[in-house]
Amino acid sequence: MSEENFPILSPRLSNHRSTPTLKKQFFVADFKIMPYTFDSVIPRWLLDRRDFKDRLKQLTRTDIANICSKLSEERSGFEKESVAKWIKDCPYFSSMSNRKLLEISNLLKTHCFVKGANVIKEGEIGDCLYVILKGQAGIYLGGITQPIAIKHPRNVVGEAALENAVVRTATVKAETDLIVLALSCIDYLQFAQKERQREKHEIKVFLKTASFFKDLLPSKLEILGNTILVMEYSKNQNVYKLDESAHHLYIIKQGSVLLEAPVCFDQYKKIPSSLREWNGSDTRREMNQILKYYGPAEFFGEREMILGIPRDTQAVVTADRTVLYILSKQSFDLIFSHSDKAKMLKNSVCRPTSKEMRENITKKVEAINTKLNSLLNACDINVRPTDRSSTIDRKIIRKVTWARSLAQRYKDDLTKELNTVGDL
Numbered sequence: 295m296s297e298e299n300f301p302i303l304s305p306r307l308s309n310h311r312s313t314p315t316l317k318k319q320f321f322v323a324d325f326k327i328m329p330y331t332f333d334s335v336i337p338r339w340l341l342d343r344r345d346f347k348d349r350l351k352q353l354t355r356t357d358i359a360n361i362c363s364k365l366s367e368e369r370s371g372f373e374k375e376s377v378a379k380w381i382k383d384c385p386y387f388s389s390m391s392n393r394k395l396l397e398i399s400n401l402l403k404t405h406c407f408v409k410g411a412n413v414i415k416e417g418e419i420g421d422c423l424y425v426i427l428k429g430q431a432g433i434y435l436g437g438i439t440q441p442i443a444i445k446h447p448r449n450v451v452g453e454a455a456l457e458n459a460v461v462r463t464a465t466v467k468a469e470t471d472l473i474v475l476a477l478s479c480i481d482y483l484q485f486a487q488k489e490r491q492r493e494k495h496e497i498k499v500f501l502k503t504a505s506f507f508k509d510l511l512p513s514k515l516e517i518l519g520n521t522i523l524v525m526e527y528s529k530n531q532n533v534y535k536l537d538e539s540a541h542h543l544y545i546i547k548q549g550s551v552l553l554e555a556p557v558c559f560d561q562y563k564k565i566p567s568s569l570r571e572w573n574g575s576d577t578r579r580e581m582n583q584i585l586k587y588y589g590p591a592e593f594f595g596e597r598e599m600i601l602g603i604p605r606d607t608q609a610v611v612t613a614d615r616t617v618l619y620i621l622s623k624q625s626f627d628l629i630f631s632h633s634d635k636a637k638m639l640k641n642s643v644c645r646p647t648s649k650e651m652r653e654n655i656t657k658k659v660e661a662i663n664t665k666l667n668s669l670l671n672a673c674d675i676n677v678r679p680t681d682r683s684s685t686i687d688r689k690i691i692r693k694v695t696w697a698r699s700l701a702q703r704y705k706d707d708l709t710k711e712l713n714t715v716g717d718l
């Protein structure tokens with residue numbers, strides 16, 4: 295939600311002295327849902343201040359938790375609208391109509407969990423779903439100690455059991471102190487189920503735009519649409535890391551992701567130990583080689599899952615608010631035949647061998663080093679007056695200074711390039 299669209303929530307803000315009509319507006323807003331926005335009452339210069347923006351965000355978030363801890367009859371129209379606006383920003387609810395969002399937001403109740411507490415236990419019957427308001431929740435499968443995913447605010451957990459009428463598919467743990475908004479199973483069935491079915495239909499239509507999924511049989515597309523989970527990621531968040539077990543395939547709904555592989559290589563470093571002697575030692579360096587960028591309607595993560603190996607690449611989100619559809623291995627195996635998987639493997643991004651990647655990087659490093667050395671030579675920074683007894687020519691000093699600064703500038707640029715060579 296952009297700051298301009300933040301509803302007015304804080305009573306402290308309502309006492310703003312420069313806006314005498316504000317009290318009246320609040321009074322009216324309590325009876326009628328009115329689309330007031332911050333920038334209609336707070337001066338732009340104040341809204342643009344970073345500390346003010348941060349405080350505003352904090353207040354808004356806390357207030358959502360406060361509003362949802364009241365009984366629904368005790369919430370004002372304005373408060374209901376604020377919660378509805380907040381959940382519209384969650385990918386799970388984003389396509390619902392405003393009227394529906396208002397209905398649902400009125401049913402949400404605040405729950406708090408301390409760090410380490412179980413929010414959901416795998417195998418139990420699902421009685422509600424949760425929208426994360428503050429904190430992080432880890433998803434754990436079958437007693438594995440490492441989470442298969444970490445969910446952040448605006449993500450939903452516990453929807454799968456309600457939507458597919460199955461027991462809880464995973465354990466969800468509070469990774470930090472956690473504030474969530476709960477929607478009970480009964481309320482979900484009565485108010486959200488229909489909208490979710492419509493959304494699932496839209497997911498199926500979207501999946502048909504993704505290569506490989508467009509030719510799927512309708513029955514398989516049905517399973518795909520019904521079992522797929524949606525999750526939002528922020529920029530630089532890892533979708534998966536190296537050596538993790540491969541449990542999922544990911545389809546990009548919006549945003550972008552890059553796939554990279556680490557390359558280790560030994561560097562021989564020489565350090566002078568005396569006037570004529572050098573000591574050398576091998577140091578191990580690791581660089582990430584970018585394999586591919588993925589955008590909307592593309593999918594990734596299938597290769598290791600099909601081969602049954604741990605992740606030998608890592609996937610990193612490169613755009614804020616990237617939304618991914620997640621397909622579990624179980625559903626994947628149900629939908630795709632052996633020949634489908636073989637075809638997928640053939641089309642999947644070709645991961646160069648470590649040797650190839652090493653050679654590739656070494657070549658680039660050498661090219662940069664050559665460039666650097668020729669630059670330093672061209673600058674001729676060791677120029678000295680030939681006549682030892684004469685005083686050093688001022689012109690030469692100036693030339694040396696200039697040449698040195700030029701060399702330094704290029705050296706800095708090239709060193710930077712050298713450090714990021716893995717990204718080339």
Ligand SMILES: Nc1ncnc2c1ncn2[C@@H]1O[C@@H]2COP(=O)(O)O[C@H]2[C@H]1O
Binds near residue numbers: 442451465523
């Ligand atoms: N692979 C996954 N990725 C992200 N979230 C998951 C995954 N598997 C299960 N979950 C979430 O964990 C929840 C456990 O309870 P549910 O099965 O009701 O709903 C599940 C999803 O919200």
